[in-house]
Amino acid sequence: MKRKVGLRRRWMVNNLIYIALIIVVCVVVFSVFTMNYYYMNLQTTLTNGAKMSAEHFSGELTSDIDSFYTNAKRQLAGENHLYNVERQILLSNGKVVMSSSGLPAGGTPGTPDVSKAVEANDTKVYMGEDSLTGERVISVSSPLVSGDGQVIGLVRYVTSLREVDRRIIFQTILVSVIGFAMFFIVFISNKIFIRSIVSPLREVTDISKKIAEGNYGATIEKKYNDEIGELVDSINEMSAEIAKSDKIKNEFISSVSHELRTPLTAIIGWGETITAVGFENKEEAQRGMEIILKETRRLSKMVEELLDFARMESGRFTLYVDTMNLKAEFEETLFMYADIFKKANVETVYRQDDDDEIFINGDRERLKQVFFNMLDNAVKHGGDGGRIEITVKRDGKLAKISIRDFGQGISEEELPYVKLKFYKGKSKAQGNGIGLAVSDEIVNLHGGSLDISSKVGEGTEITISLPVKEMEV
Secondary structure, eight states: OOOOOOHHHHHHHHHHHHHHHHHHHHHHHHHHHHHHHHHHHHHHHHHHHHHHHHHHHHTTOOSOHHHHHHHHHHHHHSOOOSTTOEEEEEETTSOEEEETTOOOTTOOOSSTHHHHHHHHTSOEEEEEEOTTTOOEEEEEEEEEEOTTSOEEEEEEEEEESHHHHHHHHHHHHHHHHHHHHHHHHHHHHHHHHHHHHHHHHHHHHHHHHHHHTTOTTOOOOOOOSSHHHHHHHHHHHHHHHHHHHHHHHHHHHHHHHHHHHHHHHHHHHHHHHHHHHTTSSHHHHHHHHHHHHHHHHHHHHHHHHHHHHHHHHHTOOOOOOEEEEHHHHHHHHHHHTHHHHHHTTOEEEEEEOSOSOOEEEEOHHHHHHHHHHHHHHHHHHHGGGSEEEEEEEEETTEEEEEEEEOSSOOOTTTGGGTTSTTOOTTOOSSOOSOHHHHHHHHHHHTTOEEEEEEETTTEEEEEEEEEOOOOOO
């Protein structure tokens, strides 16, 4: 099993590696720069001093050896402006004649700059370990040239690198400490920052797991007004919607169970009654058969709606479209529904415009299903108003069918949800809560719209709008 790497660890490792590398590079670059700065400055200072001293000395040279020693003493007796630098006068064979530090004459320096300066007749620099003392030094040897161009001696400046190296090391350590402090600050700030991300994400994960386990409606406390806050809002909204959908689903299951049980009970009851008593009482048997047929049709309608809903959910809901006269098809449906209006004691007022024909491209059977559902809803939910107004007209490029009842109406809180699947609201009327959702889907597939407006106590109006097909003359 692959080990899970947390966001905190991944962030800290990936981010801090780059920060550490940058700090290390900065420290190394600073150290190299500091080293070069000190060494080059010191080398330049010693070189300039040795050259100036050699030029001055060479100008006073004579063939007299006593004059050479006299000038050497005078040269070294002058004021030394270079702190902690030893000045030496050497013969061309590398032997020390005199030294500003009072070292005895006759010795040979342990650095190669002396022999190289004699060989090249030029100033040479050496930086490294003195073979005689084992100490790190920098030494500069500049030749003393006679009038005939012969190197007869050397001026040598030498100093220990101990103090310079100590400064370089100190400054490198100081920069390293500053770099470490910066790394520590970045580490702490990153830890605080990632905690501000990981903690809310962990809470989101926990709540998501609870929602996945069925604890619908669980919410997260919003603590940040940023992308995390937006994620929390989305999770809370999702949780609320899932809770609402779950509630509607449970209500739907309960409603469907009740709706199925009622006609089944009537069918079973009358079936048993007729089986027991036979057809001796023809009037009662006839009544029982009518009830069985009525409830069977009701069950059939419910099953059809459920099948249509299943087709909608699976994407297999199809239409068989043909040119049809919308007004004629609706009036046929209205005629078929007349007996139901009469039994419900509902007065219908039908209005139409002057056009006898309004043609559309549509599925006759599916649109009749929509008409039946809308008329049925008007009777069930608005029948207590005693009147239903129906209007069919053409409005520009749209054909509109309006069905207006004068019942109790729908509250503003419920109105946005009435077309959702499973939704029944507070209505006590029979139904499974998917007829309106199926009707809305059918109308949408025809390129139209199903709009509902309602006010409590004033009734409800449903308007079906479908695109008109222009017929060629």
